[in-house]
Amino acid sequence: MTVKIEAKDLTKVYPSRNGPICALRDFSLRVEEGEFVCIVGPSGCGKSTFLRILGGLITPSSGRVELFPRDEKAPLQNIVFQEYAIFPWKTVLDNVAFGLEMRGVPRTKRRETARDWIRKVGLAKFADAYPHQLSGGMKQRVSIARAFANDPEILLMDEPLGALDAQTRVILQGELVRLWEASRKTVVYITHSIEESVLLGDRIVLMTAHPGTYKTEFSVPFARPRSFELTGAPEFARLSYAIWQELEVEVKRTMEKQL
Amino acid sequence: MSGSCWRMASCTRDRLISVFFPLALLALWEMAVRLQWLDGRFFPAPTAVAAALWELTVKGELLGKLWLLPGLVAAGDFSGARKVFAEGHLWVSLFRIFSGFFVGAVPGIILGVVMGMNRTIRVALDPVVSAVYVLPKIAILPLVMLVFGIGEVSKIVIVAIASFFLVLINTTVGVRDIEPIFIEAGRNYGANRRQMFRHIIIPAALPIIFSGLRLSLGTSLIVIIAAEFVAANYGLGYLIWFSWQTLLTENMFAGLVVIMILGALFTSGLQALERRLMPWQREEMPASADGADVGGTGKV
Structure with a gap:
């Protein structure tokens, strides 16, 4: 180890x-x-x-x-924050792609990765929704997907x-x-x-x-x-x-x- | 504006009431003047005000002699065309409001963001800003005219000053009140300075910045009317003041009606802009309970 x-x-x-x-x-x-x-x-x-x-x-x-x-x-490393730390002004897709965007991953590539993780956390239908349209549990899934999508060690x-x-x-x-x-x-x-x-x-x-x-x-x-x-x-x-x-x-x- | 209504029937009812009640008031007013319960010299009947409004328009006082425009443009006389607008009270006031608003709001936003972010600058400027903020802006009109003369510039400057402080204070508060967790999230995911501004600070503060813009546009209207009362030969404020001095009360009321319409247009225009720029603020019901499609969760 x-x-x-x-x-x-x-x-x-x-x-x-x-x-x-x-x-x-x-x-x-x-x-x-x-x-x-x-x-x-x-x-x-x-x-x-x-x-x-x-x-x-x-x-x-x-x-x-x-x-x-x-x-x-x-x-x-990345932090999975509590649900209220996802950005209300970004869609689910842009929230999940946030880390990738900050690292300069090209738009198509980062959207593809983000969509993949949105699907894995069961939010495929909500990719273009804003956080205020989601329940607490769904927001927390976004927060989790945001960290996993960035793929930190x-x-x-x-x-x-x-x-x-x-x-x-x-x-x-x-x-x-x-x-x-x-x-x-x-x-x-x-x-x-x-x-x-x-x-x-x-x-x-x-x-x-x-x-x-x-x-x-x-x-x-x-x-x-x-x-x-x-x-x-x-x-x-x-x-x-x-x-x-x-x-x-x-x-x-x-x-x-x-x- | 009728509030929110859910059922179709009560929605229609609300709308009917909100249209018919004001109309009934106008009718009552009209009747009161005709029956001479009200003195028409002080409170001209709505029909008389409408007639005055029409008269001001066709004589070219309110909107300028617009019918001259095609000829002037065809003749290539653009300074003449500009003069047409410069003789319309409405255009003159609008120009002063918007140029002053723009000249004041843009630096207000920029300095507001700086003050919101930087503690030293905030501490240094706060007392000055607070002191000037409480001063009624119209009170410094004489000073402004002393510095900038009695022409157009003074009017634009006074509107700019009024807008600047309102926007500045709101922007500072908006930036300061950003939830620290958003900043932390930005930092943890590696946002650099520029990305931090674009993706976090500006959008997070935008709702409060906008309420500053709304306030300052309203204040601009007040300030320009007051300035035009005392120091102008054109503009809606001048129209009202001059009509009072010459006892043309119908024209005075016509000016008030135009200002009311302007205020309503400003408000709804800004609301439309807000909805466009901040789609995340739209009122919508959150998804019921926990509506995530758990069934669709694929194996990783």
Whole structure:
């Protein structure tokens, strides 16, 4: 196995009116190529900050992070944002083709690729629609297709299904698992749903309450391809519960601080 | 404008009401003047106003002596043709409004984007902009005339100043209020500076920029009428003012009617432009529940 992501002692401190706030403290993580790593933690634990550091949107206050490209010309990483990050002023087709357009891929070629991915996420009939004509689940499919169409080596997913209702979420989890298993890209997946992380991930990293840092990790032994059926298995419930036992104390600490 | 109506029957009913009620008001007005409940010298009957409007048009005061145009153009006398328009109150006001609007709005948008993007420039200019913004623009007309004289330029400049600040402030707000996540998405997908402007900043701020344009076009109309009251020999404002001084109240009302029509045309013109430039803003029902055709999802 080759190392794809190496983060060492990452700390991010934000200035604020009430003095500096430490969003992330001494966080280290190594991700192998082709691995699907889920990061789970209570809200405000800095998991989104970590993802944005990986995505090059935030520079850490200290520590270092390295992503190892296989192909220098291909895009290295892209973020799958939540649904509201797709551009309302672009059609579904132009949203999905966005990364390709920024890289200067010719119009016919990028439209062809985008249409292909729009079809794969089941939105073929909506290629020329604008986002306001779509439901939340459909918008999230656009956001996922936008990242896959750009074909980066690493996918960074920032609670991509967090804003969806429970039923739509189950459908999209299934689709995401299927898309990923076909491509086997390296994935860092932020979520606060334990079930989602067990269903999707190869490895689950838990973070502590604020200021967030590494707490512990679990490896997920279930065979692939996986589907929602897995959530009915006793081993699935046992692993989810074991993770919850570790996480519970952190969640309670977070809640106490908010009171 | 009648609001949204869903059923055909209530739609027709709404439309009928919205047409007939104003007509009934006009009829009532007409009757009131004829029965001498209202003094026709101050409130001329609608028919008298319509007659005055017709009179102003055929005499060439409102639109200029348009019937001279073919002859002048045929004779190659283009300065004469221009003079025809320069003697029509409507054209004169329209020219002042649009040239001032253009001269003010374009730099307003450009500086607004710069102020929205650059914190230093914003902090430096904000107090100046806010201070000048609250000043009623017509109040600086004497100053403008001192600098630019009493000719056409002053009128264009005063409209430009009024437009500039409204567009500037709206554009700045529009650019500042762009959701940071759109900027992040642009950066993460490798947009360079130029692409960032074209694909994210301009379209994201466009709805607010447009509300600035709408406001400033309305304000331009107010400002030019007021300026023409005091310092002009042509223009709709002059027409109203002169009619008042000579007690030709029918002409005064005719001027008001023309301004009302102008205002309505400006509004609907901008709305049409907005629909064209921002198709994503069109009101439409979102697809029901989660309408994605899951069945059509091919194997990857």
